[in-house]
Amino acid sequence: MEREQAMIYDVAIVGGSYAGMAAGLQLAQARRKVVIVDEGKPRNRFATHSRGFLTQDGRSPHDIKAAGYAELAQYPTVEWCMGKAETVTGEIDNFTLTLAGSMAAESLRARRVILAAGVGDELPPLPGLGERWGQYVFHCPYCHGFDLNRGRIGVLATSVAAMHLALLLPDWGRTTLFLNDAFEPDKEQLEKLAKRGTHIERGAVARLTGDALEVVMADGRVFPLDGLFVVTQTAPSVLAIRLGCELDVTPLGRVIKTSAAKATSVPGVFACGDIAMPVGNLSLAVSDGALAGQAAHHSLVFDL
Structure with a gap:
C-alpha cells in the first residue's frame, strides 16, 4: 500500500518484531490505520530456534516473525514501512516520525506512537x-x-x-x-x-x-x-531519550518506564517488549505488545 502524503495514522509502531506485531494486530482488529516501521534487526536474529512460546515451541525466530507478518498483511488498515525511525517529535494527536534509509529522509504523522523497537545486547x-x-x-x-x-x-x-x-x-x-x-x-x-x-x-x-x-x-x-x-547489558532507547520518556534503571540496563497500561511518561506514547522490560522473552514480548495495542486504542477512543 502506498502512503498518502496527507495521511495521519491512528498509531505508528516503531519496531515490527514480536511486540510490535502483537500491538498492531490488536489495533487491526479495531480497523485503525496503523503503520509499522521496522528496521529488520530483531534481537534474537542470531538464534536458530526459540523455546517457550506456546504453539511455536522450537520454531525458528525467522519463521515465527514471517508468520506474524503474513497475518498482519491480511488487514487493509495496516501498512509496513521498512526503515529506521530516527526521531519522533510532536505531541499527542500530532506526532511526526522522521525516517532514514537508502532514499531521502521522509516523515510519517500519527496520533499515537508505540515504541517496540527492542534492544541490542552489549556483550x-x-x-x-x-x-x-x-x-x-x-x-x-x-x-x-x-x-x-x-x-x-x-x-x-x-x-x-x-x-x-x-x-x-x-x-x-x-x-x-x-x-x-x-x-x-x-x-x-x-x-x-x-x-x-x-x-x-x-x-x-x-x-x-x-x-x-x-x-x-x-x-x-x-x-x-x-x-x-x-548477563548482558542493554542500551537505552535513543528515541525514548530524545522524546523525554522517563527510564527505569535495572541490573540489565535502562528500559522505558511505563504504567500498567504501557503508557510512557510522554502523553500519547506507549512502549512494549524488550525496550520496556528487563527480561527478554518472546512470549512476554507478545503479551506486552498486545497490552500496548489495546491501551493505544483505548487512548484514541477515550481521549486519554
Whole structure:
C-alpha cells in the first residue's frame, strides 16, 4: 500500500518484531490505520530456534516473525514501512516520525506512537564470544536451556548479577560459575551455590574457542561446555531519550518506564517488549505488545 502524503495514522509502531506485531494486530482488529516501521534487526536474529512460546515451541525466530507478518498483511488498515525511525517529535494527536534509509529522509504523522523497537545486547569484550552468540552463548535459560540436554553449562560472571543465573541454571544441567575475577562470593552466596550444586572456578577467562565451545582460562586450563550463559547489558532507547520518556534503571540496563497500561511518561506514547522490560522473552514480548495495542486504542477512543 502506498502512503498518502496527507495521511495521519491512528498509531505508528516503531519496531515490527514480536511486540510490535502483537500491538498492531490488536489495533487491526479495531480497523485503525496503523503503520509499522521496522528496521529488520530483531534481537534474537542470531538464534536458530526459540523455546517457550506456546504453539511455536522450537520454531525458528525467522519463521515465527514471517508468520506474524503474513497475518498482519491480511488487514487493509495496516501498512509496513521498512526503515529506521530516527526521531519522533510532536505531541499527542500530532506526532511526526522522521525516517532514514537508502532514499531521502521522509516523515510519517500519527496520533499515537508505540515504541517496540527492542534492544541490542552489549556483550563482554571476550575473544570468541561474539561469534558464538545465539549459538553456544546465551542470556535466557528459558529460551535455550532445554536444548542443552542437561549437559555442561557455564555462567560467565561480569558482575555479582551472575549469581542469579548460577543459582537458576542447575535445573538445566551441570553448572559451573566462572568468576572471571568479576566478584568473590560471600559466605551466604557460597552456601546458596553449594546447595544448588553449582561448581565454582576462580581466575580470569581468556577466550572462548573450539569448533563448538571451550572456555580457556588465563592460566591455560580448558573447560569444554555445551552452553555458556552471561548477563548482558542493554542500551537505552535513543528515541525514548530524545522524546523525554522517563527510564527505569535495572541490573540489565535502562528500559522505558511505563504504567500498567504501557503508557510512557510522554502523553500519547506507549512502549512494549524488550525496550520496556528487563527480561527478554518472546512470549512476554507478545503479551506486552498486545497490552500496548489495546491501551493505544483505548487512548484514541477515550481521549486519554
